[in-house]
Amino acid sequence: MTRLQARELTLAYEDRTVVRGLDLAVPDGEVTVIVGPNACGKSTTLRALGRLLRPKEGAVLLDGTALAKLPTKKIAQQIGLLPQSPVAPEAITVADLVARGRQPHQHWWQQWSDDDERAVTEAMERTDVSDLAERSVDELSGGQRQRVWIAMALAQETSLLLLDEPTTFLDISHQVEVLDLVRQLNHDKGRTVVVVLHDLNQAARYADHLVAMRAGSVVASGPPSEVVTAELVREVFGLDCVVVPDPVTGSPLVVPGAPWGA
Ligand SMILES: Nc1ncnc2c1ncn2[C@@H]1O[C@H](COP(=O)(O)OP(=O)(O)OP(=O)(O)O)[C@@H](O)[C@H]1O
Ligand SMILES: [Mg+2]
Numbered sequence: 001m002t003r004l005q006a007r008e009l010t011l012a013y014e015d016r017t018v019v020r021g022l023d024l025a026v027p028d029g030e031v032t033v034i035v036g037p038n039a040c041g042k043s044t045t046l047r048a049l050g051r052l053l054r055p056k057e058g059a060v061l062l063d064g065t066a067l068a069k070l071p072t073k074k075i076a077q078q079i080g081l082l083p084q085s086p087v088a089p090e091a092i093t094v095a096d097l098v099a100r101g102r103q104p105h106q107h108w109w110q111q112w113s114d115d116d117e118r119a120v121t122e123a124m125e126r127t128d129v130s131d132l133a134e135r136s137v138d139e140l141s142g143g144q145r146q147r148v149w150i151a152m153a154l155a156q157e158t159s160l161l162l163l164d165e166p167t168t169f170l171d172i173s174h175q176v177e178v179l180d181l182v183r184q185l186n187h188d189k190g191r192t193v194v195v196v197l198h199d200l201n202q203a204a205r206y207a208d209h210l211v212a213m214r215a216g217s218v219v220a221s222g223p224p225s226e227v228v229t230a231e232l233v234r235e236v237f238g239l240d241c242v243v244v245p246d247p248v249t250g251s252p253l254v255v256p257g258a259p260w261g262a
Contacts, residue, residue, distance in 0.1 A: 003028055003192065004049060004079070004160055008058035011044050011216075017056070018044045019216040026160075026209075031186050032194045033203040036213035037237055042196045043084045043164050045213070049194065050081030050162050076104035080158040084165050084196070086149050088137040094148050095133040098124055101155030123154035126181055128174075142169035150178060154185070161185070163195045167202070175199075179206050204228050204251040212236050228252035 004026040011019040019041040026032050026049070034042050047053040049060055051067045059066040067075060080101070088097055101123065102116040124130045127147045137145060146169045153161060163182070167175040183206060185191045197203045203210060204224040211221045214236045220227045233241050233254055240257035247253075 001028070002026055003063055004060070004194075006045070006049065006058065006060050009045070009048060009055050009060065010057035011041070011048050011053060012056045013044075017216070019048075021058070022216070022218060024049075024211065024218060024221075026192060026194055028192050029186070029190045030192065030208035031182060031206055032192075032209040032211060033207035034194065034196045034211045034213060035198070035200055035203045035236075036219075040213045041216040042213055046081070046162050046164050046194065046196055047083065050079055051075055052081065052083065073104055076156070076158075078158055079160045079162065080153045080156040081162040082149055082153040082164060082166060084168075088145075090138065092137050093133070094129060094135050094137055094140070094151075095120070095124075097137050097148055098129075098151045098155050101152040101157075104156060119155045119157050123151040126154060127151040128177070143171060143174055146170055147174065147178070150181075159191055161191055161193045163193065165196050165198060167197065167199070175202070182206065200228065200233070200254045201246065201251075204253070205246065205249050224251055228254065 002025040006022055006024040009019060009022040010017060022045065036042050044053065048055055054068065062070060062075065062078060098120050102119060105116065124133065127150050129147050129151050132140065132144060137148060140148065150166055153163065166178055170178060179202060182193050182195060186193050207224050209221065210224045210227045212219045212227055212232060219236055220232055228243060230241055230243050233239050242255045243252050244255060245253065
């Protein structure tokens with residue numbers, strides 16, 4: 001049983017089809033990572049999984065019911081989505097933006113609860129943005145801003161979390177921190193996470209389930225040790241490489257072929 005799945009999903013922007021007949025079952029309680037070249041449809045797929053985009057054909061099912069048939073608030077209580085390039089309202093503070101993650105849990109009779117407060121504080125601590133609370137989001141560096149958006153998604157406290165390239169703009173230690181956090185959320189709270197990542201080696205390290213896409217379709221999926229092969233990297237990215245075991249984790253490590261001039 002998987003809570004979230006896409007069936008025969010076709011996604012288009014007006015008359016341009018980007019994803020065709022895609023089937024995807026997101027394993028419960030695991031970290032799924034989607035990889036693939038630029039413009040292959042990763043973000044488009046993730047947005048459909050979070051109901052930001054309505055399928056042209058097929059459906060995304062949550063607990064067996066098509067998202068299109070569920071009320072928005074109910075979906076937002078279950079699925080959190082961090083898009084690739086989110087846009088913050090002008091001049092909003094960090095604390096206020098993170099607090100927006102609580103909207104799906106609020107009721108007209110109770111504007112702000114202790115639970116909301118706890119969730120926001122915890123999310124800001126976990127993403128290391130507590131010190132930025134009163135700063136305006138506009139004034140932050142790309143990496144700081146990225147962590148604030150992740151805090152907002154965490155504050156939503158959904159059992160399913162979809163993150164589109166959460167490590168863009170982050171320096172290497174913050175990248176590792178964010179990915180460790182994803183793992184930790186998954187481990188401690190059994191959350192199901194779907195992440196789009198560009199770095200194949202990070203994907204292989206952090207994924208339980210790896211999905212490789214190319215030109216709007218899934219080319220391969222399964223455990224990284226089975227999916228990440230030199231043949232697959234050539235097929236999906238058109239890159240010659242050698243795959244060796246990661247010296248720390250043993251997961252597949254992609255080493256590109258000799259650089260120009262070497
Ligand atoms: N809002 C939009 N309107 C029209 N076309 C779009 C829109 N968003 C994406 N596309 C097109 O859909 C295709 C897939 O885009 P998508 O953003 O899903 O790719 P991606 O795999 O996430 O790429 P990247 O790795 O660069 O983020 C691209 O050709 C893109 O130009
Ligand atoms: Mg994208």
